[in-house]
Amino acid sequence: MTPAQSMLRAATGLNLSKSVVERAIKNRMEQTEVADHDAYLQQMTPEELTALVELVVVPESWFYRDPQAFQAMTEFVRTRLAADSGRLVRILSIPCAGGEEPYTMAMVLTDAGIAPGNFMIDAFDISPTCVARAKSGIYGRNAFRAQDLSFRDLHFTSAGDGDYRVNDAIRKQVRFKQGNLLEFDLSTRTGHYDVIFCRNLLIYFDKPTTRAAIAKLEALLMDDGQLFAGYAEVPSFCQHGFSPLSYSQAFGLRKEAAAAAHKQATDKIAPPRAARPTRTVTSPPASAPNTLRARATPTLSPAARAAPATPGTPAASSAPAAAANLLAEARRLADLGDVKAAEAKCRDHLAQHAESAEAYFILGLLNELSNKPQMASEYWKRCIYLQPDHYEALCHLALLAEANNDAAGAAALKARAARIFKRQQAS
Ligand SMILES: C[S@@+](CC[C@H](N)C(=O)[O-])C[C@H]1O[C@@H](n2cnc3c(N)ncnc32)[C@H](O)[C@@H]1O
Incomplete structure (x- = not known):
């Protein structure tokens, strides 16, 4: 992560890509007529930081959103x-x-x-x-x-x-x-x-x-x-x-x-037989397998889903564990902002498992991070083609549809994601 990314994350909490941050800095350097990038960062004042934050937030909203x-x-x-x-x-x-x-x-x-x-x-x-x-x-x-x-x-x-x-x-x-x-x-x-x-x-x-x-x-x-x-x-x-x-x-x-x-x-x-939970969905129990708990996290994260096996365990050398390791490594690199290396891990994984929905999902996240929403969309569509109940990919596609003002498409994707979420929690 660059110092500018860290500074903006500390100020807002937002997980911002390098390109978004650099675009905002370039814009403010033009506005404030500062020619040198380092000088701009060194002269940062609280007021200037506020102006910079304005350029990276996503103030998207409308009346009766999700009524x-x-x-x-x-x-x-x-x-x-x-x-x-x-x-x-x-x-x-x-x-x-x-x-x-x-x-x-x-x-x-x-x-x-x-x-x-x-x-x-x-x-x-x-x-x-x-x-x-x-x-x-x-x-x-x-x-x-x-x-x-x-x-x-x-x-x-x-x-x-x-x-x-x-x-x-x-x-x-x-x-x-x-x-x-x-x-x-x-x-x-x-x-x-x-x-x-x-x-x-x-x-x-x-x-x-x-x-x-x-x-x-x-x-x-x-x-x-x-x-x-x-x-x-x-x-x-x-x-x-x-x-x-x-x-x-x-x-x-x-x-x-x-x-x-x-x-x-x-x-x-109520008598014990009639006692029913009042909700139809429950949170993942602490004992839920990593796959379920990680599936429920729609951010780029060092996902437990594909967590590497403990070093030294025999499983580490088996083919499925090696495949999982590649994906875990891809996520770890993505979290560090190393998009290229993360992409390479995904491609290595796909070379062995051409139908890996998870690899396509991560590629979608990486393209989103690199400000390539069209590519991200293609990867997530591929992901749900391979795994129609991929909750996170559906959520991300819905957000993209919303950003493109496709309210009907977003609503359909959300409804599908909500059904899948309920089903996964119930099981
Ligand atoms: C996509 S809008 C969501 C607005 C509304 N809740 C909705 O769903 O329509 C996100 C907003 O979060 C604000 N924001 C970002 N980081 C924030 C933070 N750390 N604390 C408060 N607001 C924040 C941004 O300025 C932006 O207006």
């Missing part, structure tokens, strides 16, 4: 208020990008008849530009990608030039602030939130950063609260203390301890 999560959240808020109608339900949206997600929450809750005094939404994003856009509440066409746009007639006013401004009644339900999840101050907010939305952020983190981010979120969430993640992020939460909820396509989770307490309570009430 089932908002329905599930509304159901949960209703349950909270049924138990105590006078309470304030506290909701967190992090990262909120340009405000599309928290404003959608406010619109959905308002439409469900929840009184303004019964809920408050805090919304954070690391990018000051995003937060400023969110506060302005003005949006162009790109934010309105949902098929049903009736919400726009209800909650927006035309701002001219094809733009729309969120109405004040919705705006005052959301408090925006700039903030980095990884540096979140827990002193006043431990166990503070009934509901947290943290969607489409962990996909940009490596494994240790994902773990740190989940620990923050766990601390922020009430013990009996609910958290909504991006569909490709559910497995990471399951590996770090959360259990999936049974909402369909909402990607909701709760703390594992809460799930266990709930089960204990229902077991007490």
